[in-house]
Amino acid sequence: QVQLVESGGGSVQSGGSLRLSCAASRYTYSRYCMGWFRQAPGKEREGVAAIDSDGRTNYADSVKGRFTISRDNAKNTLYLQMNSLKPEDTAMYYCAADFNPTVVASCRSGGYAYFGMDYWGNGTLVTISS
Secondary structure (H helix, E strand, O other): OOOEEEEOOEEEEOOOOEEEEEEEOOOOOOOOEEEEEEEOOOOOOEEEEEEEOOOOEEEOOOOOOOEEEEEEOOOOEEEEEEOOOOHHHOEEEEEEEEOOHHHHHHHHHOHHHHOOOOEEOOOEEEEEEO
16 A cells, blocks of 8 residues: 655745645555646646656646656655646645556556546645735
């Protein structure tokens, strides 16, 4: 069982920055897809960004050029650097992970967003004011 714990959410003004972190418990899988999802009130959950075990990344069009996903394997931690934040970025942000070969293979192409990721954190709230 893999546990994921997000942190770093908060309230900032439009144009500001936040960095989200996701601490993962130890796991033995060598290949993985880890991603950030978000869900705004009244909207469906959407994939924001993902990174696979080879370091390849994928971003939703709405965040390209503003968000950067990265991971520190030594610390078992996933990050999401969010710059130039907009009110429409307001949402609960979730960290997720999957080790299924099919999901891992789809990670860098964005397919991860359509699979049911196996492991989820409880979320961290991001609020952007105009």
